[in-house]
Amino acid sequence: MRITQARVIVTCPGRNFVTLKIVTDEGVTGVGDATLNGRELAVAAYLTEHVVPALIGRDPARIEDTWQYLYKGAYWRRGPVTMSAIAAVDTALWDIKGKVAGLPVYQLLGGRSREGVTVYGHANAPDTESVLSEISAYVDRGYRAVRVQTGIPGLESTYGVSGGTAFYEPADAAVPTENVWSTAHYLEHVPSVFARVREEFGPTLKLLHDVHHRLTPIEAARLGRSLEPYALTWIEDPVPAELPEGFRLIRQHTTTPIAVGEVFNTIWDCQQLITEQLIDYIRTTVVHAGGITHLRRIFDLAALYHVRSGSHGATDLSPVCMAAALHVDLAIPNFGLQEYMRHTDETDGVFPHSYHFADGYLHPGEEPGLGVDIDEELAGRYPYRPASLPVNRLRDGTMHSW
Structure with missing residues (x-):
């Protein structure tokens, strides 16, 4: 089995979400969440431009190896954008593994x-x-x-x-x-x-x-x-x-x-x-x-x-x-x-x-798998809407943690 496609789906059914859907040559699919509140498009771009091309042709069963590949292979490691992108891939691969095994993911854990x-x-x-x-x-x-x-x-x-x-x-x-x-x-x-x-x-x-x-x-x-x-x-x-x-x-x-x-x-x-x-x-x-x-x-x-x-x-x-x-x-x-x-x-x-x-x-x-999916046609009816988290100041105007 090989990964043939990975789609990054941005939708806003009340609030913004970023979802990665991985497709294999045997028709098995998996989904992963890549949402980073207030910075959604940064993760979507990271996935689209840097991660998805590297996934095509990989064996979806090699979850740990793929995790290490995306983490160590990036050189510029860690941070919320990188780790949210890796999370989406990893979660989608666990979803696929559960479906192939015919078991819910918790049984594999x-x-x-x-x-x-x-x-x-x-x-x-x-x-x-x-x-x-x-x-x-x-x-x-x-x-x-x-x-x-x-x-x-x-x-x-x-x-x-x-x-x-x-x-x-x-x-x-x-x-x-x-x-x-x-x-x-x-x-x-x-x-x-x-x-x-x-x-x-x-x-x-x-x-x-x-x-x-x-x-x-x-x-x-x-x-x-x-x-x-x-x-x-x-x-x-x-x-x-x-x-x-x-x-x-x-x-x-x-x-x-x-x-x-x-x-x-x-x-x-x-x-x-x-x-x-x-x-x-x-x-x-x-x-x-x-x-x-x-x-x-x-x-x-x-x-x-x-x-x-x-x-x-x-x-x-x-x-x-x-x-x-x-x-x-x-x-x-x-x-x-x-x-x-x-x-x-x-x-x-x-x-x-x-x-x-x-x-x-x-x-x-x-x-089998995660027990969740994304309706891509319905998702397409809810386009991305810019939305940021607030900031916080003390009464004298000093910036403070929100």
């Missing part, structure tokens, strides 16, 4: 380690009382874990709060919009939110919160300590992760668990955080960390150091990536949680899939 994949939903609202209703709706649908985000008094906009729409999408304009941030307002407000949530929902519901890289280590330590009475499952991305040593300072001051990694691209980005046990959950993803092959490598390292998975799963990852993530989640021994934000009906139409939600769990389906 060692089979089930659990019956279902525990996912968390996003409860967000402008204020504390409103977010309680959002949490209640998730609990009623069977969710066992909920991420909680609210507006911050004194700030016009806040990361993670959707402004009343059913599907939160932060990439909101062709040219980045500007938000204003106040750490003081944030640190004052957040503990009171979780006090009310625990009062309303009791001690067993898993609660999470995304800080979104906005604090210094000592500020994050203060936040973690203030949230200890409410037993969060994790605080996510408390500080920008360019300085791994900063997490050591947080560890010295709080027992609130830490999750990080959605912006990581390789095992080397998180090696120190894992091996020094500075985090509790690693949130790397199939699409941004080099595909199923490399994500499994990261999770295997994490398992040695009591670090569990918590993969990113926002709507900037297509159903192709979500399906791939679920196969990995089902197989690994150190699974923690999987983020799950449901897609629009338009997106689900473009990407028909067999995974489904039931009783707080996602199930990847039993079809």
Whole structure:
């Protein structure tokens, strides 16, 4: 069997997605997600101009060799554009291998380690009382874990709060919009939110919160300590992760668990955080960390150091990536949680899939391969629309992490 064609498909059924579809001379196809929120066309060009020509004629069964070929052969390694492109190829090849074997991908990864994949939903609202209703709706649908985000008094906009729409999408304009941030307002407000949530929902519901890289280590330590009475499952991305040593300072001051990694691209980005046990959950993803092959490598390292998975799963990852993530989640021994934000009906139409939600769990389906595809004709009805993520400034105008 040989690869005869690889098509890069850019579509926007509510938001932009980049998909690679690999075709073989025996008619077996595979799909991979290559979406990089706000930089989609950069990955599409990398694939079209540099990767696709190198795939033609290759044996699709040689997944590891192809991964090494694209990684080491590029010389200019790593980075989100390169690794998202490699991820698309790798994921598509696993899809093909599953179809050839007649097995769902999780069976090729060692089979089930659990019956279902525990996912968390996003409860967000402008204020504390409103977010309680959002949490209640998730609990009623069977969710066992909920991420909680609210507006911050004194700030016009806040990361993670959707402004009343059913599907939160932060990439909101062709040219980045500007938000204003106040750490003081944030640190004052957040503990009171979780006090009310625990009062309303009791001690067993898993609660999470995304800080979104906005604090210094000592500020994050203060936040973690203030949230200890409410037993969060994790605080996510408390500080920008360019300085791994900063997490050591947080560890010295709080027992609130830490999750990080959605912006990581390789095992080397998180090696120190894992091996020094500075985090509790690693949130790397199939699409941004080099595909199923490399994500499994990261999770295997994490398992040695009591670090569990918590993969990113926002709507900037297509159903192709979500399906791939679920196969990995089902197989690994150190699974923690999987983020799950449901897609629009338009997106689900473009990407028909067999995974489904039931009783707080996602199930990847039993079809051979990933159990997901792309309807190319329907995708063609949704042309690319420029959309950028916002930027963030402090009140005095200083640029700050968004």
